[in-house]
Amino acid sequence: MILDTVIYGNVTGFDLLKVVVFLIIGVLIARVVVIYLRRSLKDRLSRDIQEVVIKVIYYTIIVIALLLVLRLLGIELSGLLVAGGIVGIVIGFASQSIVGNLVSGFFLMVERPIKIGDQVNIDGTSGFVEDIHTVSTIIRTYEGLYVRIPNEKVFTNKITNYVANTARRFEYVVGIRYTDDADEAIEIINDLIEEHAIALKDPSPTVFVDNLGDNAVNIIVRIWAPPSEWYDLKMEMLWKIKKGLEENGIEIAFPQRTVWFANELQKQEVS
């Protein structure tokens, strides 16, 4: 029979079949454990920590299954260590980038400059961190695109995490006419910020005349918000400020130029 056929040493076709079956069982056990962990940890840990815990346990089970089946193939662990050293060097040279990505992935998990769900900009790619794998990080851009960035690139490039801190500030420049009362405009803007629930009370917002521009008195408005609400608030407040000022007779200035003639204009009748 084919199962009794000796493939090498004492290893027969049946041993190979057992190896395949044990590996499949190992992977199945790992997957069942992952499903169970995902359910039980859902409400207990944040998603990023949950993913790290699940991945560590998943790969540990796979490695244990691999080590167990190696015996069936007649490979002793002590011999494997020696062989592994040589193979490791060969593989290391052959797959430098993969190993680099793997090591970077490990350091990303330890240093944690980004977490799953964060809004980030990595090497010019902005979006939500969907997953941090061992060799790559997945970003879902604001346009809904799937971007896979190798971990080495993530680790060595500049990372901007938009939600790492508890609060984030945004700024407008509101230009009003020279004929308008800037003090009144500042009061109106401050009242509008105070009325809005999401605009943080502390750090307090700042509203002040920044400069006397060519066409307008420029008022700077700085508002702090929770990072998750920052963009919605930024979109909402500018229009509220514009409407609030106009309701009180204060107009947003537009570019204009007053021309003075040295000599009085001569009226000329056109027949």
Add this chain to the structure above:
Amino acid sequence: MTVPGIFGLHDVPLSIVREGISLSIEREGEGLFYKRKCMDEEVDNVFLSSNSKVLINPIEPLNKPKELTPYLLIEFERSIFIEPAARKKIFIKFPVEIGIFVHGKKDYQIIDILTMAKQKFTLYGSVKSGVICRYWKSDIYFTMPEVNPVYEGLIELSMTNTTMKWVEVTTAVFNAYGMKIYYSNDMVSMKANMRITSKKIAETGFVGSHLEKGMKRSLELYVSRKIPMIATKFLMEDGI
């Protein structure tokens, strides 16, 4: 101020028009038609239920306009100076949010949350490591002040100064997961404590007891029992 009948378990159909709140639940066949107006907000929903009651009670004031944080920061109108190694009791006010639950087959389901109190958020601590909190400002009282239960509740705050120095307290931060709210027709209340361990650090928590006899325990939303890893106290490390 007594507001008869707004809190508690109600039969359907139900109609409440009071202090800026207009709420009605009508039955039609297997459906419940829920309509509510409060401030500028309107809600209109349908629920499929054949034998339900409606529970209206105060809940943790951290859900409106959206659930951003489990922390409530109450800033005192005036600073309190507490003497060394002393335990003092004061009353402060907190905003009330009202939860409307459908009760059927031994289960409660929240269907709406409303509030008449001003909504504002703030940051406690630094931008890097602080926490976002619901903001409320309250005066301090040494006897129970009168409150409108649909708008404000009362916290009896026991402050313990464990240090050997005078300490100034201007703020209290509370964790919603520890809140134990009690209500009657004329009062919404909680009992809390603040243990001051240095001039800058204190820990706050709640006590599960009512302020007056006859008050009922609210059905709360922030329940920590199912999730034992969630803390119910708050350590004020960034100043009191």
